[in-house]
Amino acid sequence: MGYIEAVVIPAGARRIKVVEDKPSHSFLALKDSSERSINNDWKIELPGEFELAGTTVRYVRRGLWEKMSARGPTKSPLHLMVLLFHDQSYGIHYEYTVSMNTTQDRSSEEQKEPEYLYIWTHSSWQDCTVQCGGGERRTVVSCMRIANKTMEVVNSSYCHPENRPHPQVRLCNSHPCQYRWVTGEWGSCSVTCGKGLQQREVVCVYHLQNGSLIHTRDLYCQGGKPPPLQGCEGRLCLTVWEASEWSKCSSDCGQGVRTRTVTCTNPQGLCDPLSQPTQEEPCEDHSKCYEWKTGDWSKCSSSCGKGLQSRVVQCMHKVTGRHGNDCPVTLRPPTYRPCHQGACNEKINVNTITSPRLAALTYKCMGDQWTVYCRVIREKNLCQDMRWYQRCCETCRDFYAKKILHKS
Template identity: 70%
Template sequence: GQVGYIQLGSEQLLIQPVNASETSFSGKEHFIRRRRSTKPGHPSRPQGPEEHCKVVAEKKRQKKVKSTSDWRERRNAIRLTSEYTVETLVVADADMVQYHGAEAAQRFILTVMNMVYNMFQHQSLGIKVNIRVTKLVLLHSRPAKLSIGHHGERSLESFCQWQNEEYGGAKYLGNNQVPGARDDTPPVDAAVFVTRTDFCVHKDEPCDTVGIAYLGGVCSAKRKCVLAEDNGLNLAFTIAHELGHNMGMSHDDDHQPCAGRSHIMSGEWVKGRNPSDLSWSSCSRDDLENFLKSKVSTCLLLTDPRSQYSVRLPHKLPGMHYSADEQCQILFGTNATFCKNMEHLMCAGLWCLVEGDTSCKTKLDPPLDGTECGADKWCRAGECVSKTPIPEHVDGDWSVWSQWSMCSRTCGTGVRFRQRKCDNPPPGPGGKNCRGASVEHTVCENLPCPKGVPSFRDQQCQAHDRYTNKKKSLLTAVIVDDKPCELFCSPLGKDSPVLVTDRVLDGTPCGPYETDLCVHGKCQKIGCDGIIGSAAKEDRCGICSGDGKTCKVVKGDFNHTKGMALKDSSKRSINSDWKIELPGEFQIAGTTVRYVRRGLWEKISAKGPTKIPLHLMVLLFHDQNYGIHYEYTIPVNYTAENRSEPEKQQDSLYIWTHSGWEGCSVQCGGGERKTIVSCTRLINKTMTLVNDSDCQRVTRPEPQVRKCNTHPCQSRWVTGHWSPCSATCEKGVQHREVTCVYQLQNGTYVNTRDLYCLGSKPATVQSCEGRDCLSIWEASEWSKCSADCGRGIQKRTVTCTNSQGKCDAATRPRDEEECEDHTGCYEWKTGDWSK
């Protein structure tokens, strides 16, 4: 036997003899295994300004950082439904139809699409997605407007344009008829083009890419497209993988928790794996859920009533449609047959013999499920097992629920979950998947967390802190409003948060003062009854699911001040003594008071009830007046005792106020600014600035001081405007001035040496093309002479081809001239026949 390896591009095939094998006509049996490449194996993705405009290839050369998807879940996201239908157009290229033959190509594609349908029915996806073929087109010649070549991205763009022109005029939008639409146009949510042309993503040459698609392009008229290479039995995997991209799924390698595993959205096809043996990763499921919750997926909620007459897919196992010999012919051509002496290993990998060859060969792929591998046996998921009748249309059912997990938190409100599986029984071919969720969450309550303990989100930041060996953590949690269930942390003293992980721990509050909790990376509503997803709410009187009739609301507006302060009769307070508190929770008047501040906007709220009187005060600033709105509830039978009438005439009150801020002392490098302290008179709720001498009996407070413009003074590149193009017509050059400048603390800039500026120096020269190319006239051929006997006129068309439509009329060629033609002046005449 032989021991060694075969180098195929960037991959290695290890070969070694089977110890107990016998020598056959094709030689001694050997094992061939694929060594995992040490290099990344996928073509690079193009980086565009918008994530959803990307073209994703099934294989990539290098991994790039993926920006946040535009369809990430938002608070107002669309709710998921139990079932989605992808109405799919499938087009077979002329080269594929010619290779297989029209009838065989149709049978092959329908079998492949049945495999794709079953992959999207796999319970690991968590959502029922029906791939429905609404139109199958077999091209016998390539249309003039359809350009398919080695350059994959251009071919995909051409196909998308072509299918939109041919099949873009759908007659129905859901159940509503579209006025003026074509009757013969099938509904199309996604379009698949299958070709035998070997293509590459960004190069006009063959390579190992077998499929590309627009990321998140389903439902978009010119991006709902997939380009797949007919690579034999793995075509089903390629189409399912690319349709996954088209429905918003990224490669598993782009998600840290799912990288390095074998799933349908893995970056590389795993040789030796049967498509029916592969499942969807949890990351693919999350990507799909986020996409389906976005508005760009709404076409999947609408089903054209005509699609019930769509192309019917075969329900039998694919190997029941194709014998081992036929599968070899798909892989290696019409002269290939199955190697009979490899029957004992055929379910692990299909071995074929091509007429004229002396040895069998394989592509390491197992045969299709249902392929016979012996007497009353067939291949299932890569193994040869006994044939048992496959019950048709067996619907799946759930197992019993597991025990509840431990609470996600040891104090405060947390979350626990339980699971079940769709295996009692699992769904058979053509059967329905289990309906409902496979995971259920519920709220769990613990003892309140001790005072002084960091918030649950802060604890998660501290757990990721690289400086955990220090006594005080350097990271604090920051909540990003539109991404409440992702963990952002910020070093103390800095404003720029860093994404630590894309999913906080279950039970983390969505916001600092919200009852909603993050569960499995999504913000879930928690009803006042403690049930996740419950719509139960407290009424304005604080009663869960109440009718709001046991109390009344007192509300009003006070429009005189800016800063707010709160104090109870026991002297506990917020924002008193000229100090502005950080937002947080405070125990005042027997209840928890929450103070929120976002810029100049402030809010003080408490669930209540209060046990002692509360006094709302204000910090008097002379800036813009934003006003105060207040409201509170009291029982309907409440009567205030000893309520005093407001005095009709109030004496004038003189106080010192911080009426504004001075400018910063420096422009950069760290300075300070102080408040402006002014004497203010209050009378009848009116505030007026007066002379400082009027406040001589009141102690003047020291001005407050803040640091400002703490960023260091830096150098930066300053670019001038580009000069006009050196050529007024055709190619030329442009110049501009680029200077490195340094900012002084007083705000002025001075020139400095280039080495002090960060980053490469911007270009000072660039190529350009002048557009003032005059006198570009183009004339057509002369027409036929208007007379065929004598003088006439002949004409031609003269067009200005200048890009700006400017041509010199003086140089315009003639479009009409005289001509002379005598061909019509003569005719043959015959006399009588001679005797």
């Protein structure tokens, strides 16, 4: 099914005629080198006249019967195709003429057609390739010269070799042969291990009408004699070990061991233990040597209410303890977490106090939270910021108390 190319009609062809042998559901198709076409690309045209390859092609369709014709000459090759469907048997007849460039007398220069025409024809059929059992016979393709309405076979050099059509092929002598080859079963291999030979019986027999077979001479059977010998390989070898894939390394950081399964596949279990592959070997893997290490949580940043705690998070080697960057980022532990130290003084909310001096007089101080840094905060005069005042309220309160005293 689908498009099948039947023939390429060369440039310069005249008197082109294509006819279906009988009505069918298939379609004739034609296209030139410029992609102009009839019934191509699964598009079926209405009958009419079409311009292809520099000539007018007349397309006729009556029911299921089709015909194409053109006077020519064509300026480019024409591809004749058939869109086949479910037709079990299909045939077409096509013909065209191609003129040869021969020397002409002045008196014949005005003639449109040359004096001699040379065309390829299927002149006869060859004999069948076999006498029975199904063979092929092909047509004899000959070069013919047309002169004065007569045709004669001439040397093939007079016709264009590129225009020579392929021989037509038909099946022949499909009846079963009376003489035929009969083959037996293959015998056992000549060796039990390694490469050897096995043989079978091949005889020529004559088939009687009652169905019985008679052994006869080999020369009566046609075709090549089937081989009585072929190579083989014995499987009962002493060393037939099969090993599975290696397992993963037992350690994901440093040296470890990987294993595999080794089995004897000999049917009798005869495997040489000296040639057995190893089942265990050392391995080394450093893909998971680094892991996250965390320190202790710090005190809450606030003596009352909500605050924060922090800790040190580092990527370190499991064995050496060295710092690295190969820890998985998605598994990094948190550095901060919220904390709560109970409710603050309800009467005085430190977040609403805008003056540190007022805080020194009214804020209930529970002691310094950052004792190490409070002295620096006082020296850098950072007690004015309420955030630092909360963490160093005792040091800052003393600072403002002395300041107020000094002014008075």
